[in-house]
Amino acid sequence: MTLRNLRIAVRFFCQVVRKGVEEPRGNGCMKTYTGVRFGDIESCEVRPARVGEADELARFDVRCFAGQAWPVEEWSEAVADAAFQTWVVRRCGELLACWVLLLGRPVSYLASLAVGPAWRGRGLGGAIMAAVLAQTRRARSVWLELDVDVENRPARALYARFGFAPLVRFREDDRARLTMVRRFHRPAPGLL
Ligand SMILES: CC(C)(COP(=O)(O)OP(=O)(O)OC[C@H]1O[C@@H](n2cnc3c(N)ncnc32)[C@H](O)[C@@H]1OP(=O)(O)O)[C@@H](O)C(=O)NCCC(=O)NCCS
Numbered sequence: 001m002t003l004r005n006l007r008i009a010v011r012f013f014c015q016v017v018r019k020g021v022e023e024p025r026g027n028g029c030m031k032t033y034t035g036v037r038f039g040d041i042e043s044c045e046v047r048p049a050r051v052g053e054a055d056e057l058a059r060f061d062v063r064c065f066a067g068q069a070w071p072v073e074e075w076s077e078a079v080a081d082a083a084f085q086t087w088v089v090r091r092c093g094e095l096l097a098c099w100v101l102l103l104g105r106p107v108s109y110l111a112s113l114a115v116g117p118a119w120r121g122r123g124l125g126g127a128i129m130a131a132v133l134a135q136t137r138r139a140r141s142v143w144l145e146l147d148v149d150v151e152n153r154p155a156r157a158l159y160a161r162f163g164f165a166p167l168v169r170f171r172e173d174d175r176a177r178l179t180m181v182r183r184f185h186r187p188a189p190g191l192l
Contacts, residue, residue: 038127041091041119046131049079049086049098057088060095064114068173084111085135089124097124101132106142108135113146113155120154129162136184143183150176 038044049057054075061069070078078086078100085101096119100112110132115124136144148155150169156178164180171177 038089038124040122041096041124043091044096045088045090047088047090049088051076051079053088053095054079056095057086057098060098060116061112061114063117070112078111087131089128097128099128099132101135103135103139103141105140108139108141108144110144110146125154125158126161129158133162133182136182140185142185143181145179145181147172147177147179150178156180 038046054072057075057079058070058072061075078084083102085099085103087099087101088095089097095116097115098112099110099114102109102111113125113128113132115128133144144164145167146159146164148159150156159180159182162182164182167179167181169176169178
C-alpha cells in the first residue's frame with residue numbers, strides 16, 4: 001500500500017470511529033533520547049526527520065528494503081506532511097535508523113521501521129519500538145498496527161517481544177504478509 005493510500009485508510013477509519021491525532025513534531029522525545037544510550041550505542045541523536053533528508057532516507061530505504069523500498073516521493077511526503085511522525089536516529093551524522101508512524105485514535109499504524117545493516121542486533125530496533133509504544137500511548141491509541149513479511153523473522157521476533165500478536169495474513173505484491181497488532185486499552189463501550 002502506498003503511503004498516501006495508507007494515510008487515507010487510517011484517517012478514514014479514525015474519522016469514522018473517532019478523531020485522528022496529530023502529535024506536534026519535535027516533542028519531548030527528542031530531549032529524552034538525544035545524548036543518551038539508545039540500544040547499546042552511545043550518544044545517538046534521535047529527532048524528527050527534516051524535509052531536506054528525504055533523498056537520504058530514500059537511499060537508506062533501498063539498503064534496508066531493496067526492491068520494496070519507498071520511492072523518494074513517498075519519503076518527501078513522509079517528512080513534509082504533519083500527519084506522519086517520521087524520526088531519524090543519527091550518530092556523528094551517520095543515519096543509523098528511521099521510523100514512520102501514523103498516529104490516530106483508535107488505531108495508530110507503524111508504516112516503516114528500519115535499522116541500517118551495519119547497526120542491527122545491537123538493540124536499536126528494541127529502543128525504537130519502546131519509543132514508538134510511548135508515542136502511541138501518549139496519543140491514546142487503542143491499538144498499534146503494522147504489516148510485516150511473513151518471512152521476516154528478525155522483525156517478527158522484535159514485534160512479538162513488544163507484545164504484538166498476529167491478526168491476519170494476506171498477500172501483497174506476491175509476498176505473504178502479516179498484520180500484527182499491539183493492544184493498549186480496552187475500547188470504551190460503544191467506541192467500536
Ligand atoms: C527488524 C529490524 C528493525 C530489527 O532491528 P535491530 O536493531 O536489529 O533490533 P534489535 O537489535 O533490537 O533486536 C533484534 C532481534 O531480532 C533477533 N534476530 C536477529 N536476526 C534474527 C533472525 N535471523 N531470526 C530471528 N531473530 C533474529 C535478535 O536476536 C533480536 O532479538 P532478541 O533481542 O530477543 O535477541 C532490522 O533487522 C531491520 O531494519 N531490518 C530490515 C528492515 C525491516 O525488515 N524492517 C521491518 C519491516 S516490518
